[in-house]
Amino acid sequence: MSTEAGSGLRDDELPGLLRGSLDHCVKCTICETACPVSNVTPLFPGPKYCGPQAERYRVADEPSVEWSVDYCSGCGICTQVCPQGVKIAEINAQARNKIKREHGVALRDRIITRPTVLGRLGTPVAPVANLSLRLRPARILAEKLLGVHREAPAPRFAGRRFSRWAKRHTSPRTGRKVVYFHGCGTEYYEPWEGEKVVALLEHNGFEVEVPKQDCCGLPLQSSGLFDDARRTVLRLARALAPFVRDDDTIIVGNATSCTLMLKREAREILGLADDPALKRVSERTWDICELLLDLHDRGELRTDFRPVNETIAYHAPCQQQGHFIGKPALDLLALIPGLEVREMTARCCGVAGTYGLKAEKYEIAMKAGDALFTQIRASGAPSVACDSETCRWQITHATGRPSVHPIDYLHRAYGL
Amino acid sequence: MRRELHFDAVVIGAGTAGLTAGARLAEAGARVAVLTKGVGSTHLAPGTVDVLGYAPERVSEPGRALEDLVRSRVDHPYALVGRGCVVEALQWFGERVAAGPFPGYRYVGGLERNHLLPTAIGALRPSALIPETMAAGDCAAGGASAARVCVVGVRALRDFHPALCAANLERAGVDARSVELNLALDRADQNALGVARRFDDPGWRAWFCAELSPHLRGEERVGLPAMLGSTDPHGVWSDLGRRLGRPVFEIPTLPPSVPGMRLFEVLRSSLRAAGGRLILGAEVVGAERSGERVSSVQAHAAGEERRYLARWVVLATGGFASGAIELDSRWVTRERVLGLPVRGAPGADEPRFVSTYLDEQPLARAGVAVTGDLRAEGVENVLVAGAALPGAAAWREGSGEGIALATGFRAAEVVSEAEGARAGQPGRSEAVV
Numbered sequence A: 001m002s003t004e005a006g007s008g009l010r011d012d013e014l015p016g017l018l019r020g021s022l023d024h025c026v027k028c029t030i031c032e033t034a035c036p037v038s039n040v041t042p043l044f045p046g047p048k049y050c051g052p053q054a055e056r057y058r059v060a061d062e063p064s065v066e067w068s069v070d071y072c073s074g075c076g077i078c079t080q081v082c083p084q085g086v087k088i089a090e091i092n093a094q095a096r097n098k099i100k101r102e103h104g105v106a107l108r109d110r111i112i113t114r115p116t117v118l119g120r121l122g123t124p125v126a127p128v129a130n131l132s133l134r135l136r137p138a139r140i141l142a143e144k145l146l147g148v149h150r151e152a153p154a155p156r157f158a159g160r161r162f163s164r165w166a167k168r169h170t171s172p173r174t175g176r177k178v179v180y181f182h183g184c185g186t187e188y189y190e191p192w193e194g195e196k197v198v199a200l201l202e203h204n205g206f207e208v209e210v211p212k213q214d215c216c217g218l219p220l221q222s223s224g225l226f227d228d229a230r231r232t233v234l235r236l237a238r239a240l241a242p243f244v245r246d247d248d249t250i251i252v253g254n255a256t257s258c259t260l261m262l263k264r265e266a267r268e269i270l271g272l273a274d275d276p277a278l279k280r281v282s283e284r285t286w287d288i289c290e291l292l293l294d295l296h297d298r299g300e301l302r303t304d305f306r307p308v309n310e311t312i313a314y315h316a317p318c319q320q321q322g323h324f325i326g327k328p329a330l331d332l333l334a335l336i337p338g339l340e341v342r343e344m345t346a347r348c349c350g351v352a353g354t355y356g357l358k359a360e361k362y363e364i365a366m367k368a369g370d371a372l373f374t375q376i377r378a379s380g381a382p383s384v385a386c387d388s389e390t391c392r393w394q395i396t397h398a399t400g401r402p403s404v405h406p407i408d409y410l411h412r413a414y415g416l
Numbered sequence B: 001m002r003r004e005l006h007f008d009a010v011v012i013g014a015g016t017a018g019l020t021a022g023a024r025l026a027e028a029g030a031r032v033a034v035l036t037k038g039v040g041s042t043h044l045a046p047g048t049v050d051v052l053g054y055a056p057e058r059v060s061e062p063g064r065a066l067e068d069l070v071r072s073r074v075d076h077p078y079a080l081v082g083r084g085c086v087v088e089a090l091q092w093f094g095e096r097v098a099a100g101p102f103p104g105y106r107y108v109g110g111l112e113r114n115h116l117l118p119t120a121i122g123a124l125r126p127s128a129l130i131p132e133t134m135a136a137g138d139c140a141a142g143g144a145s146a147a148r149v150c151v152v153g154v155r156a157l158r159d160f161h162p163a164l165c166a167a168n169l170e171r172a173g174v175d176a177r178s179v180e181l182n183l184a185l186d187r188a189d190q191n192a193l194g195v196a197r198r199f200d201d202p203g204w205r206a207w208f209c210a211e212l213s214p215h216l217r218g219e220e221r222v223g224l225p226a227m228l229g230s231t232d233p234h235g236v237w238s239d240l241g242r243r244l245g246r247p248v249f250e251i252p253t254l255p256p257s258v259p260g261m262r263l264f265e266v267l268r269s270s271l272r273a274a275g276g277r278l279i280l281g282a283e284v285v286g287a288e289r290s291g292e293r294v295s296s297v298q299a300h301a302a303g304e305e306r307r308y309l310a311r312w313v314v315l316a317t318g319g320f321a322s323g324a325i326e327l328d329s330r331w332v333t334r335e336r337v338l339g340l341p342v343r344g345a346p347g348a349d350e351p352r353f354v355s356t357y358l359d360e361q362p363l364a365r366a367g368v369a370v371t372g373d374l375r376a377e378g379v380e381n382v383l384v385a386g387a388a389l390p391g392a393a394a395w396r397e398g399s400g401e402g403i404a405l406a407t408g409f410r411a412a413e414v415v416s417e418a419e420g421a422r423a424g425q426p427g428r429s430e431a432v433v
Ligand SMILES: Cc1cc2nc3c(=O)[nH]c(=O)nc-3n(C[C@H](O)[C@H](O)[C@H](O)COP(=O)(O)OP(=O)(O)OC[C@H]3O[C@@H](n4cnc5c(N)ncnc54)[C@H](O)[C@@H]3O)c2cc1C
Pocket: A083, B012, B013, B014, B015, B016, B017, B018, B035, B036, B037, B038, B039, B040, B041, B042, B044, B045, B046, B049, B050, B051, B255, B282, B283, B284, B285, B316, B317, B318, B319, B321, B322, B323, B324, B337, B385, B386, B387, B388, B394, B398, B399, B400, B401, B402, B404
């Protein structure tokens, strides 16, 4: 069994809180109504079976008894809807990790879970890298050799890095500081999103600090590579913690799944609840829309919005819902005159980070997202707002509609 | 910056009671957050609005029986809100369904008479306000039809056995028979929601009807498990009626309940349409008091708990089943969220439980002690709604949904009235500042 440096935690010790929660299950099936995966494939019997029920048969020092839990995408919806507080998705994540430890991890999972490495390799050679991500023979090869599905949505390397821009940029000194955690998606694929976040924050009187930072480890964690995930998230926490000077400091991020990793998942799923640096960072981290709506509620958000005469569909991704803060983007977008926002009620686009990229799961992910794609098409909205980058790529891939972070619309409405 | 949010009203719980209170408050202009640990009983219960089914004999005219109940049982939740409020709440609900997310879908009935609807095991259950998709199943004298019922099942659908259902209907005096189709559903075991998603697809419906038609005879009406579509129930139900050329109706299933999920969606979208916020996963874990008031509640969130400050709190956390009220090993009952006093629990020398599970359990009458206008005793700004209230035995009475709807509705009204008075306006106010 592996022991993790820094955490002193054994991988096979399911944190007591998670395991204890299974006794609260009353078999009401509410989680089953919401699971996007079990509703579309017989390969996955669902959260109730694989979570609280199968957990009773999992014994720390004995081999895993069944593997279907590998088909759980880790979207977390089951935990959100369970009325009894059972930590279903977290239990599943632990069980998946155990299978990985017993049977090894595919090379593919070692590669696609490292956005920083991919980003560093791809950025300098962006045109070539982007081309090969789009060339059919290359994708077929990648599917054959690595198991990355040939149709899976692949982002484009921007060819520049956000952090380079940030280094050259000086935020006006207002004394009201905010720490910006941009994540890998912004760093390598969508640096313009980061520039918009900075502009929005500055427009509202913040002085933005951008610490040197790396991946949060979420892709590693969701593929069951817990040791690597712990190392990665702790490294990030150590990088951010010195910037948290007091209880009023805010770390803000636009990558909603990565902020969730910092806030909760690393502590609950990876069992790092007691790491002091991570705890500090976790408590002080805010999602960008959470922060902006909170400012608005206090009467501190500038509302000098120009009309944006458009209709958009808004999808709150599963990971955003995992913050347990409602859907702040909906209320923010409602502030923009002329903008008509249609709320999508289907819960998941299917991709769940890297799940939908995997050859054996691509079709399932596309089916899992089908209810959402159908709603988006039926909404008549030509474009989509969604807080998570991988979900945006999946939505665009499936519906052909452009998809942006909700803050893009705020940025436009401010005329920045 | 601290995580402190300010609202006019915070509602705790997203079952029928909480969502109704939240939607009504938002419609009256209040800034509302509905905080909830998870979804409530909507996804489990049949999706009908049962007002009063037994008192204690089976009730055929709920409006009249309600009047008697209000007079004779002053501690009952219906007595606190009055018959007029029940009427208004039902009407409001019907309007929200009509304006809701399912085009054409509506509820039928009211307080005049109870329908008698088949359950999954073929018992007859009295209910006042029901989805149109269930109306043809009414077996009450003078009800929808006296035609024979053909109960149709699909083998892969778990927990629904058409032969059992039909046999029990026969015993209850309803002419019934059954058909079980053995359709390939790509898995051995499917729940009602899974089949409902198939029904969304017109091609699948056509195939289903082609498979079923040869089995149907004469003037039968067709009873199917409640799984007629997840996104467009009116469209699916009408289409089946047309294709099969006879009345079709839904029979509520064991959980998950597809019609219940529709009911949830109707209320949730009403809340949203009026600008209210629903915050899932926000289990309330503590509260602060100042004097006779609760000034804020603390709710779970990723990373750090959030404090919600509000002038009003509506407690709609349900009863024992949802963990709102607990009984400890010393037989002490407790309200778990705000620590409010509980009333109606049997005394030390009285029986708390009876040995037959579904009989009236004395303990089930326990609930949060309230004054006549649903205010929690000793706290000025906390209102209690739904299964958290004492005095009812909803399981025996067949009154759970009616109580949740009417008391949720009334709680919002009490807030609006108080705010109206505060603003110096006479009577009820439309806008809460
Ligand atoms: C299987 C089943 C079948 C039923 N059948 C019928 C029927 O046929 N007819 C009928 O009339 N009634 C029926 N009922 C009863 C009826 O559904 C309930 O009485 C009614 O829905 C109660 O509604 P409620 O809103 O008060 O509570 P609930 O629906 O229980 O909702 C409680 C809410 O509070 C939330 N909550 C609890 N604690 C906290 C906390 N600390 N913080 C935040 N949120 C919290 C829960 O997550 C939930 O959202 C049935 C119930 C069940 C379970």
